[in-house]
Amino acid sequence: MHETLSYLEEVEDTRQEKKVLHSMSDIIAIVFFASLANASEWTEIYYFAVERETFLRKYLKLANGIPSHDTIQRVFAMVSPEFLGKFQTQWNELLSSNEGEKIKKILAIDGKTQRGNGTNKQKANHIVSAVDEEGFCLGQKCVNEKTNEITAIPDLLDDLNIKGNIITTDAMGTQTNIVKKWIGYN
Incomplete structure (x- = not known):
């Protein structure tokens, strides 16, 4: 680290x-x-x-x-x-290394809308996050304005080393293509 x-x-x-x-x-x-x-x-x-x-x-x-x-x-x-983006990339690489294995166990995948940052011309940001059991966010992806969490979750999973982790999500994340991606990592 x-x-x-x-x-x-x-x-x-x-x-x-x-x-x-x-x-x-x-x-x-x-x-x-x-x-x-x-x-x-x-x-x-x-x-x-x-x-x-x-x-x-x-x-x-x-x-x-x-x-x-x-x-x-x-x-x-x-x-x-x-x-900041480059630092986030380096952090994600750390999580994918052996050192990162020490801090991962259960990952909760969920999306939240950031209140107060929308305008008349733009919707508020909607972020999908992977949070571990200690409450640390291990990765995030912003959901494109014209899509939903279903398209952002696979991108988030690609940035994380989820092998061996237990993944939890709400109904939005239980799409066939997302579950296949989880199974492919384990």
């Missing part, structure tokens, strides 16, 4: 160096770990970090402690989506 997290050190930090108290890589990692535990609001991410500071210090420097939720939000907004 340390190799995957070391990628975060490569992020371009455009902040004024003399005003920086918290490393950008630490902030990205905090948001990442918190989002794996389904924290979705900045205050939830902050409280996640405060409650799990001992765990986070195993992987992060946190030289000045846990940043405030305002700092987390402000700094995270500076990170490019391409950088």
Whole structure:
């Protein structure tokens, strides 16, 4: 996991160096770990970090402690989506490795609509997630606006190493082609 997290050190930090108290890589990692535990609001991410500071210090420097939720939000907004996408890809590769086998057991596949991000011209995002029994999200796929979870679940499964795992889902995920994909992995 340390190799995957070391990628975060490569992020371009455009902040004024003399005003920086918290490393950008630490902030990205905090948001990442918190989002794996389904924290979705900045205050939830902050409280996640405060409650799990001992765990986070195993992987992060946190030289000045846990940043405030305002700092987390402000700094995270500076990170490019391409950088985050590449980090997510590296995380998925970690999960598919032997190291990733240590954290997988039961996976729940489910879709949720993100409230508050829709507009008059665009529907709110609908995300299909794979969550383990500890509440960590191991992968996500955004459902295309003109489709549904049935098309996103196979793509999500392709990104995960599900061999040997127990998969749970609601009725939407029990389509023949999805079940065949599960059986093909086991």
